[in-house]
Amino acid sequence: MPSAPSPLHLAVALDAAGWHPAAWREPGARPRELFTARYWTDLVTEAERGLLDFVTIEDSLSLQSSSFAGPDGRTDQVRGRLDALLVAARVAPLTRHIGLIPTAVVTHTEPFHVSKAVATLDFVSTGRAGVQVKVSGRADEAPHFGRRPAIRFRPDELDSPAGLAALKELFDEAGDYVEVLRRLWDSWEDDAEIRDAATGRFIDRDKLHYIDFTGERFSVKGPSITPRPPQGQPVVTALAHREEPFRLVAASADVGFVTPQDTADTRAILARIRAAQATAGRADETVHVFGDLVVLLDDEPGAAADRRARLEERAGAPYTSDARVFAGTPAELADLLLEGQEAGLTGFRLRPAVLPHDLERITRGLVPELQRRGAFRTAYEAATLRGLLGLPRPANRYAAL
């Protein structure tokens, strides 16, 4: 008898009105509410109703644009967004089980601030926080900060020597950034707060640690101002399309998001990440690799394809994405996911093309379908995001054995 497959992990990526640029015009879309707490709470509670492992929340430090250099002048698409970490914080007290993974742009922010913010998200969600680290090569983001020169390459030059060098620099810095996040989370031992009335000491200072990080671009002394969060270290994730980000996922992340176009591509990407993982000395650690898919889901065969055609007509262009775009029924999507699992992916992050429609088809169509096949949980089985993902609570690197 074949052994039961390990359970599939499922997440959704939330962005504005959905990932299709014309999504906001669909019936059921709530384009006037994109900047309200209720909108985000409704989406995340819906995802939680579907027992999903986590939601990610997109972010950027510039206006959304199809141009790399600045606003593209379009008035027919959603522009403007809220700070993703704070959206997650706003939703946290109103949910109980689902993981919350906001995006943080690491190129222009301070690792000390982001470390304590993600740790605090872990406190306010009692152990459900993560972060998706994202580098910024956008030409229009650097002048928003005025601290570093604008990026020296264009997207179409990524494979040139200059492009590769710039990419390496950005991702090396991101690797340092994640190292600082993790060290700061460890900079307080779990039992550092002693409240010892006899000696008058609130903390045991021997259980607080300077992290003394020195890198190419920055140094950080530590310790954090925030005690070690409930998960010890919140979950670190990153989206990866090519070698440098694969290396970041392999060396620094707990979950990587990848965008294979078919099964052969899936196997090739996984081989590269697993090799890099071994090189980074993490062969024994769990690094989840999730496939990213843009999804249009409808129960009636053909309905999703029709909807896709309508959206493309509205947008005036065929929809393309870095990730594969799926339009079909929940059963067809279940087949595709299990095929990807067979190829080695441990989970999927679905990007709903239209919110809340495609999210609801995930939670009310796809999830029951996977449950019928015994491939997805029927109840939350752990209290923390690490628990849901089968990741151990990390030992503190500074604690004496």
Added chain:
Amino acid sequence: MSKPVKQIHLAAHFPGVNNSTVWSDPAAGSQIDFSSFVHLARTAERAKFDFLFLAEGLRLREQNGEIYDLDVVGRPDTFTVLTALAAVTDKLGLAGTINSTFNEPYEVARQFATLDHLSAGRAAWNVVTSWDEFTGQNFRRGGFLAQEDRYLRARQFLAATWELFDSWRGDEITADQDTGVFLTDPAPGRFDHHVDQFDISGHFNVPRSPQGRPVIFQAGDSEEGREFAASGADAIFTRHGTLEDGQAFYADVKRRLARYGRAPDELKILPGVTFVLGDTDADAREKADVIRHQQVSGPTAIKLLEQLWNRDLSAYDPDGPLPDVDPLVGENTVARGRASVRMHRDPTATAARWRALAEEKHLSIRELIIAVTGRQSFIGTPATVADALDHFVQSDASDGFILTPHLTPGGLDDFADTVVPLLQEKGVFRTEYEGDTLREHLGLGAARAVRDDRAGAADRKAAS
């Protein structure tokens, strides 16, 4: 003609890193767990307070080269906690202290605008400055700021964030599903800010928030701080020990407003104060004495004295007299990362004053520290405290108070249940929120347009 009765503004300070929280009390809970913040916030909202206030500190304090371990240590991230609290409250204002030195305007403006959106108009920013390399060691930029530039950067930071807050007019988004027009401006949020401290331009990506801008608070009693507050703040967070000091400060700051074309009621003056309630006034005084001795233990008294003396005083007896030696003047090397260090601007003069006080009243080190480190405290029965608070406000020593309870998180419960109803009976405190936003609670008008911004005016004034 009698003066109109002023309405009192009340806020709750969630005590962070300090020696005012009596953590050894069996009723003291966590200063980190979110449930503690929820408790205090819900108590404050039940009592119809204007806002909840969080302080900040970006490096663990050190003394004699070691992390300071006698006080409550460790605090969560301000923006994250306040935004989460927006989920469990409806009306309470949410005020956070955010440093203008180790942050960047684009990011801070995004975070406050987001907090304001997600709380439907309840955000406030207490702008503070820092310059020291000690704190800077935790940041990419390091200790890059010369001390004399800290207020310059603070003013320019505030002006830059105002430009960002105002970069969306508020009418750009139409989201018309029929016509397909999401926004009327193809490139909203334009800004261009080139001054000494900032060379930034581009497009802000958060649409205008319900309050337009968060309410701006400023803390600090120095000459620069007063002028900065008068030029651009909506409220000032002070600590003044007596009615007379409070009145002098109040009159001074309110007088400065005219220079910036502002009316006196456009800036609220809110001292940070403590309170102790008892069944009788004598009972409350006794409790207050016990609390002060819990806050200032013998070791704490020595540590606080070292911060002024700038010397190792560990050999001294806290129950004995003050040291004969004088403070070491110059760079402060004993204690780092605490605001009180920088408050001791003239250590020799302060030490002389403290010695005179100790001799006159026969105070030990510990008793002296208890005497000189207390802030304005209202002690007595609920009726006594309600009367005193009202008298303070009606005498123009303040417009209200930021209350710091000595117990986390339940320290405000009794105040909410006993003092607030008495203030309401007097007609000096609201019985229901009249508005939804913090600007409305504080009786402040809508945020002004930035084009005649006050911080910018202050800069031009300072530069001329």
